[in-house]
Amino acid sequence: MAKLIVFAILAVVILASAVFCVSTKRIMRAATALLFVLFGVAGLYFLLDYTFLGTAQISIYAGGITVMYIFAIQLVSKRTLQGLSERWMGKRTLLAALIALVGAATVLGVFCKNKILSELVSTNTPNTEVTMEVIGKNLMSADKYGYVLPFEFISVFLLACIIGGLVILNIRKNEEVK
Incomplete structure (x- = not known):
């Protein structure tokens, strides 16, 4: 029961940070929200007892990649960022939504296909785990x-x-x- 509660908390943190990351207009806030997403994914790895993947997630992604993003943001001059503006365009928004739906349908299709195949294969072969x-x-x-x-x-x-x-x-x- 405790693992379920921790999973729910991590899921809410990851989803809220991801939505905030893609919806904010401030680039440093987006990088900070990305950091929280990566820490949340590391928390999921620790919850599943994958300590190696959790520490790799923290050290490589949350540590290194996020710092590299922040350095890249700081290297870009303020004049370059001043001309940028975010606008919602109807055609592009509809196209992006259509592409997202096609991607989600593809992922669901592959998931269903692999689930059926894994059930068929698991009855014939023993479960081997990589240490x-x-x-x-x-x-x-x-x-x-x-x-x-x-x-x-x-x-x-x-x-x-x-x-x-x-x-x-x-x-x-x-x-x-x-």
């Missing part, structure tokens, strides 16, 4: 199916993006001074 030891070895190995090299490549790529953003910012500041 955390196997996941950890695969994440930290440099073998054929290891993920160390992609993680290193992504970290170097993100560092190059940050340096490129700083160079662009420095060029714009020098142009504004002249």
Whole structure:
């Protein structure tokens, strides 16, 4: 019963923060709401006893990605953001709603298809669960199916993006001074 109550609280926090994130006009408030969404998803992982995924969610997404978004927001000049305005356009809103409905129908269709297939398969095969030891070895190995090299490549790529953003910012500041 306690897990159900915690799940309900996390679900309300996630949904409210997600709606606030996409509906606010202030970009820093949207980034903060995104942070709450990511923390809520980490809470769901902890609730399901997936401690590795919960800590990865907090450290990678809630920590790193949100900080990167905030740095990107701060790098953009205020002049660039001043010209932006949000308007509701009828045709675009209807098109977005239609695309969202098609996406929801696709997700529901795939969910129903996979649920039926998993019931058929589960009667014939034993339930095999991947242990955390196997996941950890695969994440930290440099073998054929290891993920160390992609993680290193992504970290170097993100560092190059940050340096490129700083160079662009420095060029714009020098142009504004002249």
